[in-house]
Structure formats: C-alpha cells, structure tokens
Amino acid sequence: MAECPLPDDGADTVLLGHGSGGRMSARLIGEVFLPALGNPILDRLGDSAVFDAGGLRLAFTTDAFVVHPLRFPGGDLGSLAVHGTINDLAVAGARPLVLSAAFILEEGYPLAELRGLVASMRAAARDAEVHVVAADTKVVERGKGDGVYVTTSGIGIVPRGVELGPECIRPGDAVLVSGPLGDHGIAVLSAREGIAFDTDVVSDSAALHHLVGALLTSGAAVRCLRDPTRGGVATVANELARAAGVAMRLDETAVPVRPGVRAACEMLGLDPLYVACEGRLLAVVAGADAERALAALRAHPLGAGAARIGDVDAADDGPPVRLRTPFGSLRALDVLPGAQLPRIC
Amino acid sequence: MRYVDEYRDAALARALLDDIRRAVTRPWTIMEVCGGQTHTILRYGLDELLPDTIELVHGPGCPVCVTPIALIDQAIAVAALPAVTLCSFGDMLRVPGSGGDLFTARARGGDVRVVYSPLDAVALARRLPERQVVFFGVGFETTAPTTAMAVRHAADLGLTNFSLLAAHVRVPPALEAILGAPDNRVQGVLAAGHVCAVMGLDEYRPLVERFRVPIVVTGFEPLDLLQGVALCVRQLEAGRVALENQYARSVRPDGNRAARALLAEVFAPVARRWRGLAELPESALELRPAFARFDATRRFALEAAPAAEPPDCRAGEVLRGVLKPPQCPAFGTRCTPERPLGAPMVSSEGACAAYHRAGRRREEVHHRGAEAPRRMEEGFSVAETPRFCASVVKSGSAGG
Numbered sequence: 092m093a094e095c096p097l098p099d100d101g102a103d104t105v106l107l108g109h110g111s112g113g114r115m116s117a118r119l120i121g122e123v124f125l126p127a128l129g130n131p132i133l134d135r136l137g138d139s140a141v142f143d144a145g146g147l148r149l150a151f152t153t154d155a156f157v158v159h160p161l162r163f164p165g166g167d168l169g170s171l172a173v174h175g176t177i178n179d180l181a182v183a184g185a186r187p188l189v190l191s192a193a194f195i196l197e198e199g200y201p202l203a204e205l206r207g208l209v210a211s212m213r214a215a216a217r218d219a220e221v222h223v224v225a226a227d228t229k230v231v232e233r234g235k236g237d238g239v240y241v242t243t244s245g246i247g248i249v250p251r252g253v254e255l256g257p258e259c260i261r262p263g264d265a266v267l268v269s270g271p272l273g274d275h276g277i278a279v280l281s282a283r284e285g286i287a288f289d290t291d292v293v294s295d296s297a298a299l300h301h302l303v304g305a306l307l308t309s310g311a312a313v314r315c316l317r318d319p320t321r322g323g324v325a326t327v328a329n330e331l332a333r334a335a336g337v338a339m340r341l342d343e344t345a346v347p348v349r350p351g352v353r354a355a356c357e358m359l360g361l362d363p364l365y366v367a368c369e370g371r372l373l374a375v376v377a378g379a380d381a382e383r384a385l386a387a388l389r390a391h392p393l394g395a396g397a398a399r400i401g402d403v404d405a406a407d408d409g410p411p412v413r414l415r416t417p418f419g420s421l422r423a424l425d426v427l428p429g430a431q432l433p434r435i436c
Numbered sequence: 437m438r439y440v441d442e443y444r445d446a447a448l449a450r451a452l453l454d455d456i457r458r459a460v461t462r463p464w465t466i467m468e469v470c471g472g473q474t475h476t477i478l479r480y481g482l483d484e485l486l487p488d489t490i491e492l493v494h495g496p497g498c499p500v501c502v503t504p505i506a507l508i509d510q511a512i513a514v515a516a517l518p519a520v521t522l523c524s525f526g527d528m529l530r531v532p533g534s535g536g537d538l539f540t541a542r543a544r545g546g547d548v549r550v551v552y553s554p555l556d557a558v559a560l561a562r563r564l565p566e567r568q569v570v571f572f573g574v575g576f577e578t579t580a581p582t583t584a585m586a587v588r589h590a591a592d593l594g595l596t597n598f599s600l601l602a603a604h605v606r607v608p609p610a611l612e613a614i615l616g617a618p619d620n621r622v623q624g625v626l627a628a629g630h631v632c633a634v635m636g637l638d639e640y641r642p643l644v645e646r647f648r649v650p651i652v653v654t655g656f657e658p659l660d661l662l663q664g665v666a667l668c669v670r671q672l673e674a675g676r677v678a679l680e681n682q683y684a685r686s687v688r689p690d691g692n693r694a695a696r697a698l699l700a701e702v703f704a705p706v707a708r709r710w711r712g713l714a715e716l717p718e719s720a721l722e723l724r725p726a727f728a729r730f731d732a733t734r735r736f737a738l739e740a741a742p743a744a745e746p747p748d749c750r751a752g753e754v755l756r757g758v759l760k761p762p763q764c765p766a767f768g769t770r771c772t773p774e775r776p777l778g779a780p781m782v783s784s785e786g787a788c789a790a791y792h793r794a795g796r797r798r799e800e801v802h803h804r805g806a807e808a809p810r811r812m813e814e815g816f817s818v819a820e821t822p823r824f825c826a827s828v829v830k831s832g833s834a835g836g
Contacts, residue, residue: 104543114774353437360784410795417446418658420481423795428773 112321113427137256138317139183141249148251150185152176153244161208161238163282165274165293166369168241169211174298174369175320176243177219181300182316182372184255184307185247190216191225192243197236208239219298221245247300253307257334259314264403265381266339267374269302269388270295270396271347272324273366277355288358292351297370302393306372309387311380317373322427324400325364325412327373329426332403332411339412341401341424361431364414364424375403443657444480452662453485459669463489465621466668467614467757469607470628471498471785472656478794480658490665493621493757494790496610497628499575500527500783501755502710503603505743508533511572511601514736515546521564522601523557524572525579526550531779534743538572554579554586561590561598570732572601578630580604580721581695584702587723587730599732602721605708607631608639609719614756615647622757624668626654626661629683634699636691637679644679655683702727711745711779712752751778754787761788762796 108115125134132140139152156172166174172192180187192212196205216223223243274295281290299318307313315335319327324346332339341364348356348363356363370393376384381399388394410423468474474494477483483492496502512533515522522538529538529550542548547567551557554571561569573583583604590598607628614620627640632653640651650671654664664682671678681687699721708720723731732738745751748766753759761767761780771777773792780786 104540106539106543108539118774350437353440357437357440413795416480417444418449418480418482418485419446420484422479422481423793425793425795 108428110321111427112326115428116321117426135256137183138179139185139247141183141185148249150180150183150247150249151244152179152183153242154179155240155242157237157240158279159237160279160282161204163294164278164290166278166296167208167211168239169208169213170215171294171296171369172241172243173212173215173219173221173223174296176245177221177298177300178318178320178369180245180247181298181303182255182318183247183249184253184303184316185249185300186304187219187221187245187247187298187300189224190221190243190245191227192223192241193227194229195236195240195242196228196230197238198230198233200236200238205239208241212241215298219300250307255313255315257315257331260331260335260337260375260403261314261377262337262403262405263378264314264375265378265384265399266328266341266401266403267372267376267381267384267388267397267399268319268324268347269299269372269374269394270370271349271352272319272368272371273348273352273356273363275369276323276361276366277352279367280359281355288355290351290355292349292355295368295370297393299370299372299393302372302388302391305391305394306374306384306387309383311384311387312377313384314375314377316375318368319371319373320367320369323363323365323367324373325362325424326426328401328412328424331373331375332406335403336406337411338404338406338409339401340404340415340421341412342415344415344417345398345400347396347398347400365427365431378402440657443655443659445659448659449485449662452659452666456490456662456666456669457487459666459673460487460489461673463491464623464669464672465491465493466624466626466665467493467495467622468626468654468661468664469495469497469611470630470656471501471783471787471790472630473497473626473628473654473661474787475785475790476656476658476661478790478796481794482658482661486665490669492665493760494754494787495625495757496614496710496713496755497576497607497631498755498780498783498785498787499579499603499605500531501751501779501786502605502610502712503528503531503574503779504709504711505533505745506709506740507601507603508537509535509741509743510733510738511570512536512538512541512546513738514570514601514732515541515548516544517568517736519566520568520570520736521547521549521560522570522572523549523551523560525552525574527784528572528574530782532776532782554583555589558586558590558593558595558598561595562593565597568597568599568735570599570601570736572603574603576605576607576628576631577634577699578628580703581634581692581698584698587702587727588698590730591727599730599735600723601732601738602703602723604703604721605710606705606719606721607635608643609716610710610713611640611643612646613713613716615643615649617756619758620756623649624672625649625651626664626668626682627651629653629655629660629687632681632683632687632691634692634695636696637681637687637689640679644677648677650677650680652680653683653687655686710755712755746777749777751780751788754780761791764788768792768797 139150278294388397557571703721705718780788
C-alpha cells in the first residue's frame, strides 16, 4: 500500500493529496481555513456544527461531492450526496430535517444523465424521509468541470439529552463498527477507468439516521459516533483518540471485511482500514454496554454485520491508535499523509 | 481468503518461531532484499517476535528508492513539455526529485497520469494520437517484462507517439555490490521471491559461491518470511552455504521462460548509477537498438543533468543494510512521509516508510540489541527528550 503525500511542506499550489482526508487535509484546514474562518463552533471540526437556536439544538453541515465515476456499483453521485450529508447530521445524533443542493454542471453534460442522477437523489431523499428544500445551479465551460459536482447542506435537530463527542470517550469504552469496511471505496475503484476489475462488491452508501436512532434509544451509553468516509476507520480512530486524549487498541482479526473487498485490497496493495465507507457507523460506547449496543445495531438491516473491533485505553507515551496483528504483536495504526495509492509490484 | 490465509496462520507462525528459537545459538544478521518483505515484517511485527539475536536488515529492493534523482528530474522535465502525457505507477509520482515531484509537476499544469499497467499507457497513446505519451517504467525484473510487452505492443501497432523512460533495474548486481562491500554486515540473504519467479535461480548461485553467504529465495507473506529466516538460520548454524527456494509454490528453477525471452528481446543490461550504491555494471535495462525509437531520452533529447542527493539523507546506507531507518538522524524529525528527504520515506516499499508507518521511533530500535547507541544528534527534538529518556528507563528496567 502507498500514500499520496505532499512532498514539500512549502508547496504553493493545491495538490490532490490535500483532499485525501489524511494529514495533508488536516494541515490545509489548520493553516488556511481555521485561521481565517475559525470560531468556537467550527473549531470543533465535528461532522456537523451543533448549536442552540430558538430553544432547539440544531445540527448543520455541508459536504461537496466530486466522486468519479459518477455511477458505481450500488449508487451514484445523486444518492451519495443525500446519504453523505444525512450521515454527517446523524453521527451528531441529529434527526435530519431538510437538505439543500447546489449543482455545478459542465457544459456538454447529457441532460438524460443529469435526470438520472437527480432521480436517484429524489429516491434517496424519499427513502430517508427528508426533502431538498433549497437548490442552486451553475454551469461552467466544457473542460472546467467533471460532468457534475454536487454540494449538499443539511439541518437536523439534536434531541435533548443526546451528548455525543470525543470529549465523552473514556478508557474502558468499546469501539464498534456497524458492518464490513471498505465496500464503498472498492466499489468506486472497481468502476474507475484504468483499474476496472470485476467484483461483486457494491457500495455501502446508505442513510444512517435510523440506525443511529436505534442505537441511541437502546439504552446503551453511546459516547461518540462517526461515519468513516475518507481515510477510513484508521483515520477516524486517530482523530477520535487524539481529540479525546485516549489510546485506542483495535484488533485486526475482529475487523469485518468482505472477501471481495479483501481480495481487491490484496490485489491493489490497499489496507481496508483506510478505505472509505459511506454507510457505516463507527461507535464508541461504554464497555459494559457493548453487547447491548451491538444487539441494537444488529437488529437493524444496516447494522447486521456490526462488530466490536477494539477498546479504549488511557493514553500513554505510545501512538494513539494501535492494531493487534493476528500474530499478537502490536503496531501503530497511523494517519496516512495522503490518499492510498496502489503499489508497483 | 484462499492462498492468503494459509500463509498468515498464527499457530503455524508460533511453531516456526519456536523452531527458530531452538536453532539459534549466536547472533546473525539477515537481509531481506525486497521492500515488500520489509513491509510484511513491520506490519506483523515479525522482527519483534524473532529472538533478539536475529537482526533483520533491509535491502535495496524498493525500485522507486534506488531510482537516481537525475532520472526523476528527467521525468519531471518531460511532463512539463507541451502535448506530452507522462504515465507511471502511482508510487513513482511522489518521489522527490531536485525540485518537487511528479504530483507537483501535475499541479503546475503537466499532464501526469497514474496507470496500473504499462499496457494502459499504450492504450492511452492510441486514444490520444495528438499527444506524445511517455511511460516512466520503474521496477525490478518483476515489472520489467510488462514494460517490455508494452514496447513490443507499441511496435506491433506502429505507434509513433509512445515512448519509454526506462528506470528498470536488476537485483543481482546490487546484491553483489552489497555483499562485496568492505562494511558489509549481511551474513544471510532472503532473496525476493517475485523477482525469482521471473528470473529463476541461476543468477544467484554464483553469489552464494563467491561470497559464501546462504541465499533463501523467499515469499512475501508472514509465514514465508518466518520460514525463510528458519531455513537461513539453519544453514548459518550448521556452517552450510547453499541456495534454497522457500517460495517453490511460485518460483521454478528456470523462472518464467516467456517473460525472460521477452525481456531479452526488448532490453539489454547496461551500467546505471543507483541511489546509494554508485554505478553498478549491468544493473539496469536499456532498450535494444531494434526498439531504440521508443526511447524517450532520445525522442526528447533529454540531458542527464547531474543531481545531488540531499546531504542529510542517508538513504544509501539504508538501502545497503548498513543503517536501519530509525538510526538515521533525520528519521521522523527532518524526514517524514509528508516532508521526505529521500524516496525510502515515501515509497510504499521503502524501508523508512515501513518503520515510520508502524510507529517505530528512534529510541525503540536503539534499546533493542546489544549496541544500544543512545547518542543524541543535532536536530533531535528537545521536546522529545524527556519521553525518550523515560522510554529508555522503562525498557531498561523491563529488559535488564
């Protein structure tokens, strides 16, 4: 496996690795955006901004979708743009209310294709029981876009009593995932020009708010939720461990990965722990409630493959996230500098 | 997963480790040649599971790492030319040249693309007849046959807009240089199984005889490596010196005849300067005259401008197994995957990247083994010092 880092800290241009979700992305945010736009809400860098307004606790988020190809096994840009923003609200514990969508269209893009993507968006919103209530459209010259880019934003309401966040994580907690990892990333790769390979893997793209609702009402003490998109579970675990000031120990043999995803990762030299999911939940719950939380997840169709993959320990002078290998040795599970790249040989 | 899980079985690994522990009576230094093997060792923590008296050092088998800076500079120069599309494997795009890398060249407007096979570059040349498509071919004898296939395919198609910037290298000359060096510490070698799957075993017999060093052709899964170590240690303890084939499920004594024939048809061995190993005779592959029209250095009249290695990068010693990555003063401080001084810190097969990724830091290597040098070098972070000292004290009280 490989990464795609920024080789020169002093680079004066944006590189693809800045969009990987890894350390380069973090540096871009920390050095360019937060100094200019930072405030107590944004500085938390949560999946959603959570704040009080008019007696309600609101969650607000926005996400841009530039997936390539626009269609992939198990989904397309339209459904992904709906699911992604709903999930950012859901992992804040919010019930999604409404979405907005902004389309950047490239001159020459077939209208029939666009209709297909928008229909997929409508179906995803209908299934998730949310409405797209505001929208915008811009067209750019041919060659200045990649067909279609979509940005969706969403507002949700956080029920009283729901307190989620890395600051709630304690040593002794358990780390759960709601299903097998890496399906989305591998499904998209399998459809990408130049790599295309035959696989039965389909994207896990799905709206997670009902699954989150089931978990939050199960009675289990839920500390923190994330959806492991860019950078995968390894990156999210690192972000949480650092933010919470704890250490996490994941067990490689407990991590659920489908055979098709494993095979593709072996072939391409990728590590499924860093591959994106778009319909999986990473949940940190009180250790004593792990079984109850797992039962609640497994009772929902989107959580049927839920598993406990690790534990939270007190921070020590070692790396924040460690992986126990099948041979019993421990190694650091670090954040990648940039995106994973397939290996040479 | 079949054909993979069998070679990662924890119970079998324990049995092999027990075998090795029983066999070892003295310290031995064994080199695994291939960067893929290094990554397996670090990924599974095999070096920590082996007895302390067995030291694994890492070899030159990272093709990206040994590619001289001058060649990377040539690739960056070609990528900047108008109407040129440069293709290579993703791993190559991040390796620093004298001024930036190929990703930076792309950000500056060059058409640089990642391909997964050299044949994809040929297909691209057919699709883009108005552009010159250059494939930057890198790799050992494992990937060289696919590049040879691409060149021959381009010749069969009569393409005039495809060319090759060749950075293919051969393993045996590098091993010869390492084993023959005055500061060589390597007592046994785990040769790269994939390379031998193509080339067969014959090239390695003269090395065994000349340097009196056991060579075990070894695979890439954790059990392959443990078995390779076990075979090597048994030879060393018995005072035997032989060529053995641990990776017999893939490696036939005569290799892959079709691939070797293709290599011989398209390429000829030439001398090449390796990063860290100076110029080695017959160590690189150059297009034969019949295919010279596909040579990008000729087509674009590329000069081999002299390029200096960064002075504080000790990649050369790492690639020869003289220095372990965490023993480099720059490791993890002035040299990180985001700010690499040399290719071994960025390549997916690079030894420095493997150590960094596995979370190994300088002190961890220092307090293993007999020498335990605890020097502090200029540049070592002062903020790290208390942590370093605490770690040394802890390991001292734990290990005696």
